[in-house]
Amino acid sequence: xxxxxxxxxxxxxxxxxxxxxxxxxxxxxxxxxxxxxxxxxxxxxxxxxxxxxxxxxxxxxxxxxxxxxxxxxxxxxxxxxxxxxxxxxxxxxxxxxxxxxxxxxxxxxxxxxxxxxxxxxxxxxxxxxxxxxxxxxxxxxxxxxxxxxxxxxxxxxxxxxxxxxxxx
Amino acid sequence: xxxxxxxxxxxxxxxxxxxxxxxxxxxxxxxxxxxxxxxxxxxxxxxxxxxxxxxxxxxxxxxxxxxxxxxxxxxxxxxxxxxxxxxxxxxxxxxxxxxxxxxxxxxxxxxxxxxxx
Numbered sequence: 001x002x003x004x005x006x007x008x009x010x011x012x013x014x015x016x017x018x019x020x021x022x023x024x025x026x027x028x029x030x031x032x033x034x035x036x037x038x039x040x041x042x043x044x045x046x047x048x049x050x051x052x053x054x055x056x057x058x059x060x061x062x063x064x065x066x067x068x069x070x071x072x073x074x075x076x077x078x079x080x081x082x083x084x085x086x087x088x089x090x091x092x093x094x095x096x097x098x099x100x101x102x103x104x105x106x107x108x109x110x111x112x113x114x115x116x117x118x119x120x121x122x123x124x125x126x127x128x129x130x131x132x133x134x135x136x137x138x139x140x141x142x143x144x145x146x147x148x149x150x151x152x153x154x155x156x157x158x159x160x161x162x163x164x165x166x167x168x
Numbered sequence: 169x170x171x172x173x174x175x176x177x178x179x180x181x182x183x184x185x186x187x188x189x190x191x192x193x194x195x196x197x198x199x200x201x202x203x204x205x206x207x208x209x210x211x212x213x214x215x216x217x218x219x220x221x222x223x224x225x226x227x228x229x230x231x232x233x234x235x236x237x238x239x240x241x242x243x244x245x246x247x248x249x250x251x252x253x254x255x256x257x258x259x260x261x262x263x264x265x266x267x268x269x270x271x272x273x274x275x276x277x278x279x280x281x282x283x284x285x
Contacts, residue, residue: 011260011263012256012259012260012263014252014255014256014259016178016181016182017182021182022252022255024259024263026263028263028266028267028270029267029270029271030270030271030273030274034270034273034274034277035266035270037273038266038269038270038273039266044269044273047265047269048262048265048266048268048269049262049265049266050258050261050262051258051261051262052261052265125263127259131175131178
């Protein structure tokens with residue numbers, strides 16, 4: 001499955017280390033001071049955050065603990081998507097904790113912890129997203145679950161094999 | 169895509185034993201005994217994992233009282249995989265763009281440094 005491909009071209013890694021967490025890591029050939037700046041100022045963020053085909057309509061960042069942020073983007077089909085959150089913790093130039101919410105699914109708030117570690121001029125960015133707790137929702141889960149097509153079994157096998165290969 | 173269902177799927181997938189069980193079931197259905205074989209685990213421990221997988225609808229179990237074979241249910245995994253793939257692609261593209269932008273910033277800094285000299 002492409003989501004877990006592990007070839008050299010895929011510089012970013014995505015892992016699922018525990019319940020409800022997704023971890024992204026990526027090494028950048030730049031000092032972390034510069035990355036921190038690019039991550040935390042709207043004039044920079046507008047240049048890289050999101051799909052290449054999307055344009056920023058709103059990029060508000062009240063970058064201080066307790067301050068909020070809101071991004072609105074327009075996709076190539078004209079549709080608008082909005083995201084928002086609150087900064088919880090800021091330790092320049094190494095750590096940012098903020099909440100993340102897709103306005104299309106209000107109430108489903110994840111917490112993102114981003115860290116920057118510099119070594120020999122290169123910086124490793126690690127972003128951990130922790131999602132809402134998953135309670136047992138038996139009734140809801142049992143309703144209307146369709147049976148999957150056979151080809152998805154192959155993708156599953158690849159997916160799980162790739163996870164196992166990485167020792168997860 | 170139902171968020172709650174997605175959460176349940178990810179929670180179920182977060183355990184290596186459960187992923188190994190799913191990998192085995194991707195090859196075809198199996199009984200609890202067969203599933204327990206490769207693991208150094210008691211049958212009750214395996215059964216516990218199967219219950220988590222069953223609750224999150226990743227597997228279904230046959231009705232025959234004795235064997236009750238387990239089989240994979242692909243729909244929740246497909247949804248989780250699709251969601252994860254979109255998420256991965258979004259961030260990979262953003263980080264690629266950030267990488268390019270950082271190169272620009274570095275060049276600018278170098279130019280400024282030269283001007284100061």
